[in-house]
Amino acid sequence: MAQAQEASNSVRSERARGLQDAILVVLGILVVWQGLHWLAGDVAVSSPWATVSRLVELLLDPGFWPNVWETLYAFGLALLYALLGGLIIGVTLGGHRLSGEVAEPILVALYSIPKITLYPVILLLFGLGMSAKVAFGTIHGIIPVIIFTMNAVRNVAPVYLRTARALRMGPLSTGWRVLLPATVPEIVSGFRIGFALTLLGTLIGELFASQRGLGFMIIRSMERHDVPTLLAVSLLLFLFATLCSWALLIVDRRLNRRL
Structure with a gap:
């Protein structure tokens, strides 16, 4: 007691x-x-008070919310593609050692390349609008998820894999029932990084190829030299990213404590 x-x-x-x-x-x-x-x-x-006051004005303006939903929709799709694609590719590369060893330096090199240099290619492939924003966000977020998932699968205790072979489990069943549960903590860590980078990529996409969204509002505020609006939108994005990262950090810590 x-x-x-x-x-x-x-x-x-x-x-x-x-x-x-x-x-x-x-x-x-x-x-x-x-x-x-x-x-x-x-x-x-602008001062903190002026920025917060401008943010309250924006939140009370019905015309502001379509920009918020536009960004959230593009970010949600990009995050979904980055997470699912990263999990599938990461588990596949981690389960096949030779493929992982070949792919890892390529992925690290791609991760270090400034993604803005790929933007002309993205525009040629996807054009202007929602598809380009989603693609750009996915490209930013998928590589960290792949790398963390691949390394997590490599570090799985061999006894788990021997047990799966003894039970005659197939590759898909082994990946879903053995590898994925054993690697969840490291995958969540990669997801935390992928989350931030996906949001960054989505916003960068809206800066250059959008007529609506929070990124579009930021670039328009820069053109008009509207400092309060620029900082108000940036503050909203900062609060959203901080709260989501904090929630993911809590999940990450609880998963690691259970192991």
Whole structure:
């Protein structure tokens, strides 16, 4: 009983420290932001209050939400393709050692290439609009998922694979029932990175090949030198990415604790 109480107190203390650290980080960001505003002025950086006020105005504007849904739809499709494609390719390459050894340096080289250099090819293949945004987002996010999944499959305990062979399980059944569950923690880690890069790729796609979306609003705000709107949309994206990354981090930690 005493040990359970002590463990409960330890968890509460850890959560309190985490909340305190988060508050300090937010306050630090606001102080730096306000300082930059005082140094550069409204022409370069709007104040935190002005930015939040502009964000509230946008959220209350019915004309703003079609841009939000456009970005979410493109990002959702790109994330789905990146995750499913990365899982399938990663499990396949990880299960076949020779193919994985050949593909790994190629994937690392592709991962290091600035994806913006591929944008003319994407436009030629997919044209302007939704398909180009989804393709560009998928290209950004799929490679980390492949690499993490492939390495996770390689690190699976050999006893699992021997058991699958003893049970006469086929390749598809082994991948689904043995490899995938054993590699979930590392796959989630790769998904966290792929999530951020997919969002980045989708927004970059909207900067150059879209007539609607949050990325389109950012580029239009830059053209008009509308600093409050530019920072308000950026703040919304920052909050969305931070909350989603925080949720994925919690899932990642809980999965690793169970192992």
